[in-house]
Amino acid sequence: MSLKCDFLIKNICGTPSAVQFTYMRVALLGSGRGSNAEAILRAKQNGQLGRVDIVGIFCDNPLAPMLKMGPRFGVPAFYLDPGPFKTKFSPEQENFWANTLLSQQVDLVVLAGFMRVIKAPLLQAFENKIINIHPSLLPVFPGLDGIGQTWRAGVNEGGCTVHWVTSDVDGGRHLGQIRVSRENSDTLETFTSKIHAAEHILLPKIVAELSLL
Numbered sequence: 001m002s003l004k005c006d007f008l009i010k011n012i013c014g015t016p017s018a019v020q021f022t023y024m025r026v027a028l029l030g031s032g033r034g035s036n037a038e039a040i041l042r043a044k045q046n047g048q049l050g051r052v053d054i055v056g057i058f059c060d061n062p063l064a065p066m067l068k069m070g071p072r073f074g075v076p077a078f079y080l081d082p083g084p085f086k087t088k089f090s091p092e093q094e095n096f097w098a099n100t101l102l103s104q105q106v107d108l109v110v111l112a113g114f115m116r117v118i119k120a121p122l123l124q125a126f127e128n129k130i131i132n133i134h135p136s137l138l139p140v141f142p143g144l145d146g147i148g149q150t151w152r153a154g155v156n157e158g159g160c161t162v163h164w165v166t167s168d169v170d171g172g173r174h175l176g177q178i179r180v181s182r183e184n185s186d187t188l189e190t191f192t193s194k195i196h197a198a199e200h201i202l203l204p205k206i207v208a209e210l211s212l213l
Protein backbone atom coordinates (compact mmCIF):
# COMPACT_ATOMS: atom_id res chain seq x y z
CA MET A 1 0.00 0.00 0.00
CA SER A 2 2.74 2.50 0.98
CA LEU A 3 4.62 1.68 -2.20
CA LYS A 4 1.55 2.52 -4.22
CA CYS A 5 1.23 5.89 -2.40
CA ASP A 6 4.89 6.77 -3.08
CA PHE A 7 4.36 6.05 -6.71
CA LEU A 8 1.27 8.24 -6.85
CA ILE A 9 2.97 11.13 -5.03
CA LYS A 10 5.97 10.99 -7.35
CA ASN A 11 3.68 11.14 -10.34
CA ILE A 12 1.58 14.00 -9.01
CA CYS A 13 4.70 16.03 -8.09
CA GLY A 14 6.57 15.18 -11.29
CA THR A 15 7.83 17.96 -13.51
CA PRO A 16 5.49 19.04 -16.32
CA SER A 17 7.88 17.53 -18.87
CA ALA A 18 6.90 14.11 -17.50
CA VAL A 19 3.52 14.51 -19.20
CA GLN A 20 3.88 14.65 -22.96
CA PHE A 21 1.12 14.80 -25.54
CA THR A 22 2.61 13.55 -28.76
CA TYR A 23 1.06 14.53 -32.06
CA MET A 24 1.01 12.24 -35.10
CA ARG A 25 2.62 14.07 -38.02
CA VAL A 26 0.54 13.46 -41.16
CA ALA A 27 1.40 14.11 -44.82
CA LEU A 28 -1.43 14.28 -47.39
CA LEU A 29 -0.46 13.04 -50.87
CA GLY A 30 -2.73 13.61 -53.85
CA SER A 31 -2.93 14.20 -57.57
CA GLY A 32 -6.17 16.04 -58.28
CA ARG A 33 -9.35 17.45 -56.80
CA GLY A 34 -8.48 16.79 -53.16
CA SER A 35 -11.93 16.36 -51.64
CA ASN A 36 -10.60 13.67 -49.27
CA ALA A 37 -7.70 15.87 -48.23
CA GLU A 38 -10.23 18.64 -47.64
CA ALA A 39 -12.32 16.35 -45.42
CA ILE A 40 -9.23 15.72 -43.27
CA LEU A 41 -8.26 19.40 -43.14
CA ARG A 42 -11.83 20.36 -42.22
CA ALA A 43 -11.94 17.73 -39.48
CA LYS A 44 -8.66 19.08 -38.11
CA GLN A 45 -10.02 22.64 -38.24
CA ASN A 46 -13.13 21.52 -36.34
CA GLY A 47 -11.08 19.79 -33.65
CA GLN A 48 -12.35 16.33 -34.66
CA LEU A 49 -9.02 14.78 -35.56
CA GLY A 50 -7.47 13.92 -32.23
CA ARG A 51 -3.73 14.38 -31.79
CA VAL A 52 -2.85 15.05 -35.44
CA ASP A 53 -0.63 17.66 -37.07
CA ILE A 54 -0.96 18.04 -40.84
CA VAL A 55 2.61 18.78 -41.91
CA GLY A 56 1.83 19.38 -45.56
CA ILE A 57 0.05 18.64 -48.82
CA PHE A 58 2.30 16.96 -51.39
CA CYS A 59 1.13 16.72 -55.01
CA ASP A 60 2.63 15.04 -58.05
CA ASN A 61 0.67 17.34 -60.36
CA PRO A 62 1.47 21.07 -60.45
CA LEU A 63 -2.11 21.82 -61.56
CA ALA A 64 -3.85 19.80 -58.83
CA PRO A 65 -6.70 21.84 -57.31
CA MET A 66 -5.66 20.17 -54.04
CA LEU A 67 -2.61 22.49 -53.89
CA LYS A 68 -4.96 25.46 -53.35
CA MET A 69 -6.08 23.93 -50.06
CA GLY A 70 -2.75 24.80 -48.47
CA PRO A 71 -3.38 28.54 -48.24
CA ARG A 72 -7.08 27.95 -47.43
CA PHE A 73 -6.27 25.81 -44.41
CA GLY A 74 -2.92 27.34 -43.42
CA VAL A 75 -0.97 24.20 -44.32
CA PRO A 76 2.17 24.14 -46.52
CA ALA A 77 1.48 22.75 -49.99
CA PHE A 78 4.16 21.43 -52.31
CA TYR A 79 4.41 20.18 -55.86
CA LEU A 80 7.15 17.52 -55.99
CA ASP A 81 8.39 16.25 -59.33
CA PRO A 82 7.50 12.54 -59.67
CA GLY A 83 9.66 11.94 -62.75
CA PRO A 84 8.65 11.26 -66.35
CA PHE A 85 6.14 8.40 -65.86
CA LYS A 86 2.37 8.73 -65.53
CA THR A 87 1.46 6.11 -62.94
CA LYS A 88 4.75 5.37 -61.18
CA PHE A 89 7.77 7.30 -59.86
CA SER A 90 11.18 7.23 -61.44
CA PRO A 91 13.53 5.57 -58.89
CA GLU A 92 15.46 8.84 -58.31
CA GLN A 93 12.31 10.85 -57.75
CA GLU A 94 10.80 8.24 -55.44
CA ASN A 95 13.97 8.58 -53.36
CA PHE A 96 13.52 12.34 -53.36
CA TRP A 97 9.89 12.00 -52.18
CA ALA A 98 10.93 9.56 -49.44
CA ASN A 99 13.71 11.88 -48.24
CA THR A 100 11.43 14.92 -48.30
CA LEU A 101 8.84 13.14 -46.13
CA LEU A 102 11.54 11.76 -43.82
CA SER A 103 12.97 15.27 -43.38
CA GLN A 104 9.49 16.40 -42.25
CA GLN A 105 9.46 13.59 -39.64
CA VAL A 106 6.20 12.26 -41.03
CA ASP A 107 4.54 9.50 -38.95
CA LEU A 108 1.66 8.71 -41.31
CA VAL A 109 1.36 9.17 -45.08
CA VAL A 110 -2.23 9.45 -46.33
CA LEU A 111 -2.83 8.74 -50.01
CA ALA A 112 -5.88 10.90 -50.70
CA GLY A 113 -6.47 10.45 -54.42
CA PHE A 114 -2.81 9.81 -55.22
CA MET A 115 -2.78 8.27 -58.70
CA ARG A 116 0.64 6.66 -58.61
CA VAL A 117 1.86 3.21 -57.55
CA ILE A 118 4.14 3.34 -54.49
CA LYS A 119 7.19 1.07 -54.37
CA ALA A 120 10.50 0.91 -52.58
CA PRO A 121 12.12 3.23 -51.49
CA LEU A 122 9.01 5.12 -50.36
CA LEU A 123 7.34 1.94 -49.14
CA GLN A 124 10.50 0.90 -47.31
CA ALA A 125 11.01 4.29 -45.69
CA PHE A 126 7.39 4.31 -44.48
CA GLU A 127 6.70 0.64 -43.92
CA ASN A 128 3.29 0.20 -42.25
CA LYS A 129 2.89 3.97 -42.20
CA ILE A 130 1.03 4.60 -45.48
CA ILE A 131 -2.76 4.37 -45.86
CA ASN A 132 -4.97 4.74 -48.93
CA ILE A 133 -8.64 5.37 -49.60
CA HIS A 134 -10.23 3.37 -52.40
CA PRO A 135 -13.79 3.84 -53.71
CA SER A 136 -14.99 0.23 -53.59
CA LEU A 137 -15.58 -2.50 -51.05
CA LEU A 138 -12.16 -4.12 -51.43
CA PRO A 139 -11.14 -6.78 -52.19
CA VAL A 140 -13.64 -6.36 -55.02
CA PHE A 141 -12.98 -3.81 -57.75
CA PRO A 142 -9.37 -2.80 -57.02
CA GLY A 143 -7.43 -0.57 -59.43
CA LEU A 144 -8.68 2.31 -61.53
CA ASP A 145 -12.29 3.52 -61.49
CA GLY A 146 -13.56 1.53 -58.52
CA ILE A 147 -16.94 3.26 -58.67
CA GLY A 148 -17.40 2.67 -62.40
CA GLN A 149 -16.41 -0.97 -61.99
CA THR A 150 -18.96 -1.39 -59.17
CA TRP A 151 -21.68 0.34 -61.18
CA ARG A 152 -21.09 -1.68 -64.34
CA ALA A 153 -21.10 -4.96 -62.37
CA GLY A 154 -24.72 -4.17 -61.43
CA VAL A 155 -24.27 -5.19 -57.77
CA ASN A 156 -26.68 -3.73 -55.23
CA GLU A 157 -24.04 -2.04 -53.09
CA GLY A 158 -20.68 -0.34 -53.29
CA GLY A 159 -18.69 1.69 -50.82
CA CYS A 160 -15.19 2.67 -49.83
CA THR A 161 -12.24 1.14 -48.01
CA VAL A 162 -9.27 2.57 -46.11
CA HIS A 163 -6.35 0.14 -46.09
CA TRP A 164 -2.64 -0.07 -45.38
CA VAL A 165 -0.49 0.30 -48.48
CA THR A 166 1.74 -2.60 -49.44
CA SER A 167 3.42 -3.64 -52.68
CA ASP A 168 0.16 -5.43 -53.53
CA VAL A 169 -1.89 -2.62 -55.15
CA ASP A 170 -5.11 -2.06 -53.13
CA GLY A 171 -4.31 -5.32 -51.33
CA GLY A 172 -3.13 -4.26 -47.84
CA ARG A 173 -5.00 -4.97 -44.58
CA HIS A 174 -8.26 -3.06 -44.20
CA LEU A 175 -8.67 -0.37 -41.55
CA GLY A 176 -12.31 0.38 -42.26
CA GLN A 177 -15.14 0.30 -44.81
CA ILE A 178 -18.46 2.06 -45.34
CA ARG A 179 -21.12 0.29 -47.41
CA VAL A 180 -23.34 2.32 -49.75
CA SER A 181 -26.50 0.83 -51.20
CA ARG A 182 -27.42 1.20 -54.84
CA GLU A 183 -31.11 2.12 -55.16
CA ASN A 184 -33.22 1.69 -58.29
CA SER A 185 -33.47 5.47 -58.47
CA ASP A 186 -29.67 5.91 -58.47
CA THR A 187 -27.79 7.11 -61.52
CA LEU A 188 -24.02 6.73 -61.81
CA GLU A 189 -23.79 10.37 -60.69
CA THR A 190 -25.89 9.96 -57.52
CA PHE A 191 -24.16 6.65 -56.68
CA THR A 192 -20.77 8.36 -57.13
CA SER A 193 -21.79 11.25 -54.86
CA LYS A 194 -22.93 8.84 -52.14
CA ILE A 195 -19.61 6.98 -52.25
CA HIS A 196 -17.61 10.20 -52.11
CA ALA A 197 -19.69 11.38 -49.14
CA ALA A 198 -18.91 8.07 -47.40
CA GLU A 199 -15.18 8.52 -48.13
CA HIS A 200 -15.24 11.96 -46.51
CA ILE A 201 -16.57 10.38 -43.31
CA LEU A 202 -14.37 7.30 -43.29
CA LEU A 203 -10.92 8.75 -43.99
CA PRO A 204 -10.85 11.41 -41.20
CA LYS A 205 -12.30 8.85 -38.79
CA ILE A 206 -9.50 6.36 -39.48
CA VAL A 207 -6.79 9.05 -39.25
CA ALA A 208 -8.22 10.16 -35.88
CA GLU A 209 -8.30 6.56 -34.65
CA LEU A 210 -4.70 5.94 -35.70
CA SER A 211 -3.56 9.05 -33.80
CA LEU A 212 -4.89 7.55 -30.59
CA LEU A 213 -3.01 4.25 -30.84
Ligand code: GRF
Pocket residue numbers: 030031032033034035036037112113114133134135199
Ligand atom coordinates in the same frame (compact mmCIF):
# COMPACT_ATOMS: atom_id res chain seq x y z
C1 GRF B 1 -11.32 9.13 -54.42
O1 GRF B 1 -12.50 8.55 -54.91
C2 GRF B 1 -10.41 8.10 -53.83
O2 GRF B 1 -11.08 7.01 -53.30
C3 GRF B 1 -9.60 7.63 -55.02
O3 GRF B 1 -9.42 8.79 -55.80
C4 GRF B 1 -10.49 9.70 -55.56
C5 GRF B 1 -9.85 11.00 -55.19
O4 GRF B 1 -10.75 12.04 -55.04
N1 GRF B 1 -8.39 7.00 -54.60
P1 GRF B 1 -10.30 13.39 -54.33
O5 GRF B 1 -9.08 13.92 -55.08
O6 GRF B 1 -9.98 13.08 -52.91
O7 GRF B 1 -11.47 14.31 -54.49
